[in-house]
Amino acid sequence: MANGGTQSRKYRLQGAGLDLALPYLMLAPGLLIVLGVLVYPLWDGLRASTKVYRYGSVVADVGMQNYIKLWSDPQFLNSLWVTVEFVALSVTFEAILGFALALFCLREFRGIRLLRTILIIPMVITPVVVAIVFRLIYASDAGMLTAISEWMGGGQVQILGSPVKAFIGLVVLDVWEWTPLMFLILLAGLQSLPHEPFEAARVDGAGNWRVFADLTFPMMRPVLAIAIVLRTIDAFGTFDQVFVLTRGGPGEATRLVSIYGYDTAFKFQQTGYAAALFVTIGLVVLALAFSAVRLLRRVDAS
Amino acid sequence: MNSRLARIGVMSAVLAIVLLPIYWLVSTSLKSNREITQEGTLYPHVPTLDNYIRLFTEKQFGAYLTNSLVVTFFSVAVALVAGAMGAYAIARFRLPFAMERKVGLFLLTLRIVPPVVILIPVYLLMLKLGLLDSWLGLIATYTAFNITFCVWMMESFFREIPVDLEEAAMVDGDSRFGAFRRITLPLAAPGLAATAIFAVLVTFNEFLFALALTATPRAMTMPRGTATLIGRIDTDWASMSAAGVIGALPIVFFALLVQRHLVRGLTMGAVK
Numbered sequence A: 001m002a003n004g005g006t007q008s009r010k011y012r013l014q015g016a017g018l019d020l021a022l023p024y025l026m027l028a029p030g031l032l033i034v035l036g037v038l039v040y041p042l043w044d045g046l047r048a049s050t051k052v053y054r055y056g057s058v059v060a061d062v063g064m065q066n067y068i069k070l071w072s073d074p075q076f077l078n079s080l081w082v083t084v085e086f087v088a089l090s091v092t093f094e095a096i097l098g099f100a101l102a103l104f105c106l107r108e109f110r111g112i113r114l115l116r117t118i119l120i121i122p123m124v125i126t127p128v129v130v131a132i133v134f135r136l137i138y139a140s141d142a143g144m145l146t147a148i149s150e151w152m153g154g155g156q157v158q159i160l161g162s163p164v165k166a167f168i169g170l171v172v173l174d175v176w177e178w179t180p181l182m183f184l185i186l187l188a189g190l191q192s193l194p195h196e197p198f199e200a201a202r203v204d205g206a207g208n209w210r211v212f213a214d215l216t217f218p219m220m221r222p223v224l225a226i227a228i229v230l231r232t233i234d235a236f237g238t239f240d241q242v243f244v245l246t247r248g249g250p251g252e253a254t255r256l257v258s259i260y261g262y263d264t265a266f267k268f269q270q271t272g273y274a275a276a277l278f279v280t281i282g283l284v285v286l287a288l289a290f291s292a293v294r295l296l297r298r299v300d301a302s
Numbered sequence B: 001m002n003s004r005l006a007r008i009g010v011m012s013a014v015l016a017i018v019l020l021p022i023y024w025l026v027s028t029s030l031k032s033n034r035e036i037t038q039e040g041t042l043y044p045h046v047p048t049l050d051n052y053i054r055l056f057t058e059k060q061f062g063a064y065l066t067n068s069l070v071v072t073f074f075s076v077a078v079a080l081v082a083g084a085m086g087a088y089a090i091a092r093f094r095l096p097f098a099m100e101r102k103v104g105l106f107l108l109t110l111r112i113v114p115p116v117v118i119l120i121p122v123y124l125l126m127l128k129l130g131l132l133d134s135w136l137g138l139i140a141t142y143t144a145f146n147i148t149f150c151v152w153m154m155e156s157f158f159r160e161i162p163v164d165l166e167e168a169a170m171v172d173g174d175s176r177f178g179a180f181r182r183i184t185l186p187l188a189a190p191g192l193a194a195t196a197i198f199a200v201l202v203t204f205n206e207f208l209f210a211l212a213l214t215a216t217p218r219a220m221t222m223p224r225g226t227a228t229l230i231g232r233i234d235t236d237w238a239s240m241s242a243a244g245v246i247g248a249l250p251i252v253f254f255a256l257l258v259q260r261h262l263v264r265g266l267t268m269g270a271v272k
Helices: A009-014 A018-048 A065-070 A074-104 A112-124 A127-138 A144-151 A163-191 A196-203 A208-236 A240-245 A257-267 A271-301 B002-029 B033-039 B050-057 B061-092 B096-112 B115-129 B135-159 B163-171 B176-187 B189-205 B208-213 B222-227 B237-257 B259-267
Strands: A051-054 A057-061
Touching (some): A018 A051, A018 B115, A065 A271, A074 A208, A074 B002, A112 A163, A112 B002, A112 B237, A112 B259, A127 A163, A127 A240, A127 B237, A144 B002, A208 A271, A240 A257, A240 B222, A257 A271, A257 B208, A271 B096, B061 B096, B061 B176, B061 B189, B096 B135, B115 B135, B163 B176, B176 B189, B189 B237, B208 B222, B222 B237
């Protein structure tokens, strides 16, 4: 088996006999599970999205009608808009805060390890529990904000009852939960930058701001872009936190597409329509991801 | 001196922002419902463990915890074995039509799609197979999700290990698979650990599929069970906060225990 000589390492590595089948044998278990549990349902979902269901059984075949209907459904359009607003606001704040904190922590100092340890907590806590934590902060009767306000002589604080405040409350939750991830990624990125340009700039007498604008930021752009893309894709699918915190309310103020789709499927039993909704969301996210990869490649090349 | 003051200021602000909400959760869980809603105290004046005891005696949190542990263990274990083998095949072999690369790209694509997209068809599938509200249904679903992730993460770990070592083992008479098992796998152990840790974290915390696929304490996981306490009108804050602590404690403890690997896993892919 090891007599392949110099001609091709690949031939030698692949060997003969049972070894020839080895790559396929090694790929098979994982692929079979994924095909059975993810891909077949995905295909099934595509089929379901062209049908109309009533009480769990198909009553009509409507082709692309479900997809067309989506774009004139005010509730869907609203949920899409709420999602875009939520993602844009949360990710922007997370990127700014995470970057600022990473810059701040770049120089090793006492306490940085403690800081990192503490910052892991928000992102590893079960999202459902994160939502409970924030309900306990916002609640008008048992909430931390109310308790603090009363302690200072004020009255009850209402957050989840008002559309605007509930939405902001949700963004705050997401920023609390995910800024640490931004921070960790960006800190790792900062630590991997070469030292020489910075030393040279210092020798030339560049101030903090100049160094940041001319060196740090341009050099960090790829890492920053990747971190933002990762978070954006992830935030688009946010479900747990909203489900527990507001259930989409008050009204439709915090109803993200995921929540609307879930309700359409399981509360209103419109399985086919909901399937079309989710297929659309999947395509949007994939398009987003692929155009982001394209963009990153171009940034890399230039 | 000035920068030191600023440092202390920022540090304390960050610590307060992260820890105060958690303090409030723990503190609420030690109060009675009366103290929570009517007195609005800043710390438990009459601390009690009743809320926790009630979770296990009246609300079946023992069952939820068992379900979570079983489901997490099996789905991560199976995904690690299947995923490591698949990742190795993709990292090392060159197949006709660049098949291995296409499979890799395909799995990555599946990973990018938000899980909620296939919620309905997975639900319909489990309904058809009679696997709703069972361990097996959840394990199958989580295993599949974990595989897409394990393959992607393990592949890069395998690529970092030099091929020469395997070749040497094969010169000494090992089979290809033997070389993988005895040489490459042990070398990739830290990567395997980081992958497993991340998979445990994600699986233990999963809520959406648990919500759709389970309905009774027979299969409900911790996050799913916790959500049953969330009332529409009257909220039992005491139970809910205790459930939050119980639900988060195992995973936070676990995460802090293995934090070095975790940081590597969380930031991997973004930074080399």
